[in-house]
Amino acid sequence: MNRQSFLVLAGSLLGVGRLLGQAAAEAQVEGYLFFASNEAAAPAQEEAVTAEAALLRSLEGRLGKVFPFGHFHLIGRHAQKVFKEYESWVVPSKDLCLKLDSRGPAEGGGVKVHLQLWQDTKVLVKSDAALLPGQPIFLGGPSWRRGRLIFVVMLK
Amino acid sequence: MKAPLTSDDVSEEFLTRWIDGQVSEEEAERVGRSPEVAALLAREVDLARGVGGLLREHMPTALEPPGPEFFTRRVLEEIRGEVSLGVARGARRRWWKMAWVAPMASAAAVALLFLAASGGRLGGGEPRVARAYAPDPKVLAHAFYSEAAEATVIDLEGLEPVPDGREIRAYAVAEAGPAVPGRGQLFHAANGGRAVLALVGEGAEGPRWRALE
Numbered sequence: 001m002n003r004q005s006f007l008v009l010a011g012s013l014l015g016v017g018r019l020l021g022q023a024a025a026e027a028q029v030e031g032y033l034f035f036a037s038n039e040a041a042a043p044a045q046e047e048a049v050t051a052e053a054a055l056l057r058s059l060e061g062r063l064g065k066v067f068p069f070g071h072f073h074l075i076g077r078h079a080q081k082v083f084k085e086y087e088s089w090v091v092p093s094k095d096l097c098l099k100l101d102s103r104g105p106a107e108g109g110g111v112k113v114h115l116q117l118w119q120d121t122k123v124l125v126k127s128d129a130a131l132l133p134g135q136p137i138f139l140g141g142p143s144w145r146r147g148r149l150i151f152v153v154m155l156k
Numbered sequence: 157m158k159a160p161l162t163s164d165d166v167s168e169e170f171l172t173r174w175i176d177g178q179v180s181e182e183e184a185e186r187v188g189r190s191p192e193v194a195a196l197l198a199r200e201v202d203l204a205r206g207v208g209g210l211l212r213e214h215m216p217t218a219l220e221p222p223g224p225e226f227f228t229r230r231v232l233e234e235i236r237g238e239v240s241l242g243v244a245r246g247a248r249r250r251w252w253k254m255a256w257v258a259p260m261a262s263a264a265a266v267a268l269l270f271l272a273a274s275g276g277r278l279g280g281g282e283p284r285v286a287r288a289y290a291p292d293p294k295v296l297a298h299a300f301y302s303e304a305a306e307a308t309v310i311d312l313e314g315l316e317p318v319p320d321g322r323e324i325r326a327y328a329v330a331e332a333g334p335a336v337p338g339r340g341q342l343f344h345a346a347n348g349g350r351a352v353l354a355l356v357g358e359g360a361e362g363p364r365w366r367a368l369e
Contacts, residue, residue: 049328062305071221093326094365121361129286140311144318
């Protein structure tokens with residue numbers, strides 16, 4: 001076996017080992033990007049983003065108890081597994097995205113996470129939090145067009 | 157009525173309480189009757205805020221402070237306690253004042269502070285609700301649990317608005333697999349499975365995305 005073949009084989013074995021090691025996801029999360037506004041018209045999007053109606057109604061109602069807006073327009077979403085010892089990105093938009101690091105299981109069936117909310121090249125906030133079943137995390141982001149961008153992350 | 161405060165009355169303990177907004181009405185009134193002390197305290201507050209900003213700028217993105225209060229009262233307490241060891245009491249305040257404005261000293265202080273303050277606590281322990289920290293000193297991160305919404309809320313105040321003319325390109329993204337060395341990580345649309353985004357790199361400047369459509 002020549003040197004090149006050996007390196008390819010070794011790399012493949014390492015890759016397989018890593019994939020096997022990370023096979024067990026710690027959690028599956030869902031990230032939603034909302035545009036909160038007092039205007040009923042949703043911002044124009046190249047692609048209409050939807051979610052299960054009941055879930056959307058529930059989230060909109062809960063957001064309305066925290067953020068003083070009349071309408072919460074869903075503009076992006078991303079479902080993502082969170083792997084132990086790996087960082088994961090939740091990217092409903094590359095303009096506002098969330099980096100998650102699992103910190104192990106939390107009491108109550110959830111997962112402890114370290115999260116970072118990024119806007120372009122700037123980290124807006126870092127947080128240690130627990131994602132618990134039925135309890136989303138709302139991140140109130142920057143204002144935009146007489147409204148506000150709000151990132152929601154929750155266990156799926 | 158007690159006499160106005162003099163600069164000799166401004167102890168380290170009083171200064172810490174002043175910065176923290178924890179002086180009594182009587183003490184505040186005595187400060188108000190002494191323009192010299194009021195000016196001194198204003199300078200100290202500016203200095204403390206400036207140091208907080210320096211520390212935030214120097215902090216590696218991988219590290220987080222032990223709490224949002226870290227940059228105010230705790231900064232003063234920790235740095236005075238750690239940095240001024242062995243410095244004669246009379247010379248102490250002038251010494252640390254000089255250290256504040258020296259970038260090298262502030263960088264060294266960051267390392268010292270994080271060693272002292274984190275003490276292995278970073279990454280450990282169960283967060284009560286959420287601990288949030290905004291690296292930009294102009295931004296305040298309020299973390300709380302909303303009973304009404306049954307949600308943890310991290311509300312950011314002081315962010316720069318996104319320009320109205322900017323389009324926010326958002327997607328419905330399905331599961332992204334783990335990163336593949338040399339290829340980055342591909343993010344596929346939920347409907348159709350085509351790749352819409354690629355994470356092509358990551359560094360101190362954050363993630364580097366490439367739109368694929």
